[in-house]
Amino acid sequence: MPMPLPGPQVDRIVFLLAWAAFASSAALRLVDPMLPALAADFHTTVGGAAIVVTATGLAYGLLQLLFGPLGDHYGKLRVITIACLASTLGAVACAVSPSLDLLALARALNGATTAALIPLSLAWIGDAVSMEHRQATLARFMTGQIIGLVSGHAIGGFFAEHLGWRWGFVFLAGIYLVVGLLLLAALRGARVATPAPARLPGRYRLVLGQAHGRFVLALIFVEAIATFGIMTFIPAYLHQRFGVSLLHAGLVVATVGLGGLGYTLFAARWVRVLGPRRLARSGGVLLGVAFATLTFGDAWAWGVLACVLLGLGFYQLHNTLQTLASQMAPQARGTALSLFAFCFFLGQAAGAALGAPVVDHFGAQWLFLAAALMLPLTGFVLASHIKARHRALKLAARGGAG
Structure with a gap:
C-alpha cells in the first residue's frame, strides 16, 4: 500500500527523479549524432x-529484468540513487575510453546502470503518491524524459561539432553526480514501505504463458527495431548526404520529441477521438510516411517534417502497445512491464x-524504405489484434453470464 510522504518532500524528490530521467533519456540518444566523429x-x-549504440541498448534492456526485483527488495529510491551515482562512473569511463571496444564496454556499463532510473522512478511514485494525485505527478516526472529525448541528439551534435564528443559524456556525468548526491541526501526520512519480494519464475510464466502476452512482446520488439533502432542512423545520414553539421543534424532529429509532445499533451483527446484501433493504424501510417x-x-528540411511525424506516429503506436x-x-504487472521494456530496448x-551493414553496403535510404513498409503493417496488425481480442473478451463475458 502507498504511504504518502509530505507534499513538499515528494515534489522535491520527483523534481530530482525528473532530472535523472532526463539524463537517462539523453544518454540513450547522445551518441547517434556522434557516430561520424567516433568513426x-x-x-x-x-x-x-x-x-556503441548496440552495447548500450542491450545492457539497458537486459538490466530491466533485474532492477524491478532489486528495487522491491532494497527500496526503490535507494537503488535509484546508487544507479545514478554508478552512472557517473560509466559516463566518465566513456569520456576517457582510448579505443572503440573500450568505449562500447563503458557504454554498456552506463546503459546497465541508467536502466534503473525511469522504471523504478515510476514505481517509487506509485508507492509514495496517493491515487488521487498520482497521474499529475507522473506527468510532471515524464517531462524530464521527454525533454531528454528531445535534446539528446542536439546535445550530442553540439559536443561532437564544437568541444569534442568526449565532453558530452563529461556533461552527462555531471548531471548524474549532482542528482545522485541530492537523492542521497533525500533518502533520510523518504523510505516507503514496499511489498515483500515474490518468486519471479511464476510471474514470468503468467506473462509468457499466454498468446496475448507473447504477441504484445513480439510486436514491441518489431516496433523498436523499425523506429529507435533505425533512428540511430538519421543524424549521420543527414550529415553525409546534405552536408549539414552534426549539431544541425542533431537538432533536426530532436524534433522527434516535439512530435511526441504533440501526442502526449493532447493524449486524452487523441484517445477519445480515435480509440485504440485507429490510433494503432494512424501511428503506423504516420511512421511509414515519416520514413x-x-x-x-x-x-535536409524534409528531415524536420519526417522527424515530427516520426515522433507523433511513434507515440500513437507505442502508447497503444503500452x-x-x-x-x-x-497479477504480475511489474514483471509484465519489465519484460515490455526489455523487449523494446533489445529491439x-x-x-x-542489423542496420549497420545495410548502411555500410547499400546506404541508409534502403533502411528507411524498409521501415516505411514495415511500420504501417505493424499498426494494422495491432489494430486487427485489438479487434479480435475485444470480440473474444465479449464472447467470454457472455459465456460467463450464461
Missing part, C-alpha cells in the same frame, strides 16, 4: 561505430546491429 577518431565506418519522406526528400502491456497479466539494439 573518424577510431578509424572505422559509421556502421562499425554503431557498436518515406526521409528516403525521398531532396533537402496500454495493452499494462493488462497482459494484472532497439537489434535494429542498430
Whole structure:
C-alpha cells in the first residue's frame, strides 16, 4: 500500500527523479549524432561505430529484468540513487575510453546502470503518491524524459561539432553526480514501505504463458527495431548526404520529441477521438510516411517534417502497445512491464546491429524504405489484434453470464 510522504518532500524528490530521467533519456540518444566523429577518431565506418549504440541498448534492456526485483527488495529510491551515482562512473569511463571496444564496454556499463532510473522512478511514485494525485505527478516526472529525448541528439551534435564528443559524456556525468548526491541526501526520512519480494519464475510464466502476452512482446520488439533502432542512423545520414553539421543534424532529429509532445499533451483527446484501433493504424501510417519522406526528400528540411511525424506516429503506436502491456497479466504487472521494456530496448539494439551493414553496403535510404513498409503493417496488425481480442473478451463475458 502507498504511504504518502509530505507534499513538499515528494515534489522535491520527483523534481530530482525528473532530472535523472532526463539524463537517462539523453544518454540513450547522445551518441547517434556522434557516430561520424567516433568513426573518424577510431578509424572505422559509421556502421562499425554503431557498436556503441548496440552495447548500450542491450545492457539497458537486459538490466530491466533485474532492477524491478532489486528495487522491491532494497527500496526503490535507494537503488535509484546508487544507479545514478554508478552512472557517473560509466559516463566518465566513456569520456576517457582510448579505443572503440573500450568505449562500447563503458557504454554498456552506463546503459546497465541508467536502466534503473525511469522504471523504478515510476514505481517509487506509485508507492509514495496517493491515487488521487498520482497521474499529475507522473506527468510532471515524464517531462524530464521527454525533454531528454528531445535534446539528446542536439546535445550530442553540439559536443561532437564544437568541444569534442568526449565532453558530452563529461556533461552527462555531471548531471548524474549532482542528482545522485541530492537523492542521497533525500533518502533520510523518504523510505516507503514496499511489498515483500515474490518468486519471479511464476510471474514470468503468467506473462509468457499466454498468446496475448507473447504477441504484445513480439510486436514491441518489431516496433523498436523499425523506429529507435533505425533512428540511430538519421543524424549521420543527414550529415553525409546534405552536408549539414552534426549539431544541425542533431537538432533536426530532436524534433522527434516535439512530435511526441504533440501526442502526449493532447493524449486524452487523441484517445477519445480515435480509440485504440485507429490510433494503432494512424501511428503506423504516420511512421511509414515519416520514413518515406526521409528516403525521398531532396533537402535536409524534409528531415524536420519526417522527424515530427516520426515522433507523433511513434507515440500513437507505442502508447497503444503500452496500454495493452499494462493488462497482459494484472497479477504480475511489474514483471509484465519489465519484460515490455526489455523487449523494446533489445529491439532497439537489434535494429542498430542489423542496420549497420545495410548502411555500410547499400546506404541508409534502403533502411528507411524498409521501415516505411514495415511500420504501417505493424499498426494494422495491432489494430486487427485489438479487434479480435475485444470480440473474444465479449464472447467470454457472455459465456460467463450464461
